Amino acid sequence: MTTSPITTDILLVGAGPTGLYGAYCAGFRGLRTLVVDGLPQPGGQISALYPEKEIADVAGIPRMRGRDFVAALLEQAGRYEPEYLLGRQAVSLTRGPAGRPQVTLSDGQVVDAGAMVVTAGIGTFNPRPLPAGEEFLGRGLSYFVADPVAHAGQDVLVVGGGDSAVDWALALRAIARSVTLVHRRSAFRAHAANVTAVAASGTRIITDAEVEALTGDAAVRQARIRVRGEDRPQVLAVDSVIAALGFVSNLGPLADWGLDLRGRSILVDTRMRTSLDRVYAAGDVTEYEGKVRLMSVGFGEVATAVNNAAVRLDPELSLFPGHSTENS
Numbered sequence: 001m002t003t004s005p006i007t008t009d010i011l012l013v014g015a016g017p018t019g020l021y022g023a024y025c026a027g028f029r030g031l032r033t034l035v036v037d038g039l040p041q042p043g044g045q046i047s048a049l050y051p052e053k054e055i056a057d058v059a060g061i062p063r064m065r066g067r068d069f070v071a072a073l074l075e076q077a078g079r080y081e082p083e084y085l086l087g088r089q090a091v092s093l094t095r096g097p098a099g100r101p102q103v104t105l106s107d108g109q110v111v112d113a114g115a116m117v118v119t120a121g122i123g124t125f126n127p128r129p130l131p132a133g134e135e136f137l138g139r140g141l142s143y144f145v146a147d148p149v150a151h152a153g154q155d156v157l158v159v160g161g162g163d164s165a166v167d168w169a170l171a172l173r174a175i176a177r178s179v180t181l182v183h184r185r186s187a188f189r190a191h192a193a194n195v196t197a198v199a200a201s202g203t204r205i206i207t208d209a210e211v212e213a214l215t216g217d218a219a220v221r222q223a224r225i226r227v228r229g230e231d232r233p234q235v236l237a238v239d240s241v242i243a244a245l246g247f248v249s250n251l252g253p254l255a256d257w258g259l260d261l262r263g264r265s266i267l268v269d270t271r272m273r274t275s276l277d278r279v280y281a282a283g284d285v286t287e288y289e290g291k292v293r294l295m296s297v298g299f300g301e302v303a304t305a306v307n308n309a310a311v312r313l314d315p316e317l318s319l320f321p322g323h324s325t326e327n328s
Contacts, residue, residue: 005096005110008034008083010309011103013090013254014119016044018283018298020073022117025306027080029321031313034111035082036103038089038252043070044121049144053167058296085109093257093279101278115309118266118274118281119302122249130159130243133214133223140220141241145172153177154239157223159211165244166190166198173201180204180236182211182225206234214241251285262287272305278312280305 010026012019015037026033041047043066046055051067061069089106096102101116127143134141145151145168152175158165161183167190169181181198186207188195199205208228215222220241225234251264260267260275265287272280282305283298291297311317 003109005102005112006034006083006085007112008032009114009313010034010306011036011101011111011113011116012119013037013103013116014044014121014283014285015039015042015084015086016119016121016283017046017070017073017295018121018302019044019117019119020070020077021299022119022282022302022306023077023082024073024080025303025321026310027077027082028324029306029310029317031114031306031310033080033082034085034113036085036088036090036105036111038087038106038124040087042074042084042086043067045125046070050164052145052148053164053171055295057294085111089252091253093276099277101276113278114313115278115280117272117302117305117309118254118279118285119283119298120251120254120285122247122284123251123254123264125247125249127243127247128245130211130241130245132211133220133241136214136216136220136241139218140216140239141214141243143243143245145242148172148175151176151240155237156180157182157211157236157238157241158244159183159241160244160246161185161188161190162244162246163190163194164246165242166194168242168244169198169203170194170201173198173203178204180206180238182206182209184208184210209234211241211243214238270304271308272301273308278309280309 009031010033012022012035015035023033046066053066054063055069056063090103092104094102096112101113103111154176155178156176158169158181169179173179209225212226213224214220223236223238266281268281268286282301284293
């Protein structure tokens with residue numbers, strides 16, 4: 001049975017924070033808006049991997065838990081009643097009447113849009129595995145923290161040197177019996193202020209080291225740490241191991257749409273236009289000279305993309321959307 005295409009003014013491919021704010025921007029302009037995401041829930045990586053992690057780098061929000069931040073974005077966009085098609089990946093892009101983008105989803109549904117904005121973040125992502133102890137995945141080893149309370153009173157080992165590793169070490173130090181942070185280099189990639197904070201928190205930090213093995217019966221009980229320059233490994237008693245080693249990502253089907261790419265990123269101009277007519281992009285998926293990959297930057301980019309798309313749909317419109325205070 002063939003399903004009739006869904007027609008919309010703006011299609012946002014990606015329901016992470018940038019896509020959700022884009023839904024608000026499109027709704028503010030009175031545009032029918034549809035948001036597609038391959039994940040079963042909105043919020044992108046925040047909902048899938050870091051719902052309990054605190055976000056502290058968005059203007060005007062000193063600190064907010066990830067799930068609460070996503071809920072606030074949904075409430076903001078919800079005023080204009082965007083439609084969400086979740087758990088469905090955008091697979092192929094063709095052209096309909098007057099060159100309108102037509103996107104076929106993984107379930108066969110076709111979306112006919114006046115314009116589309118790709119807000120796919122880092123695309124599809126999979127955690128980098130911990131070479132040692134993969135057999136303990138789900139039995140003490142995990143790649144992110146779904147519920148910090150589950151680690152209360154535990155001896156926790158966090159592996160990694162990026163922001164996620166340092167942030168989780170800081171967050172868990174307050175509730176865990178002990179936290180040890182192991183990084184294979186001497187310098188951390190995480191924000192310097194957070195590295196200073198974790199060092200002052202009582203977290204044990206072992207650098208120039210790697211996890212050589214995890215051992216245990218039904219669950220992990222020990223971690224063997226090999227420190228560069230030491231003859232014998234260190235053996236730590238652990239109840240849980242969080243391997244925050246980053247993710248391997250790719251654009252998935254988007255890579256075959258004919259977009260002008262640089263690596264895994266979509267090249268855009270100052271209007272956030274891609275190389276394809278009526279197709280814009282915003283957020284971490286984009287690339288241009290001077291690009292800074294911050295969530296707050298993505299919010300500005302998607303506002304630019306949506307408003308330029310609105311003018312592409314109706315050249316009589318003003319690019320400037322007006323202020324929200326004028327519509328209160």
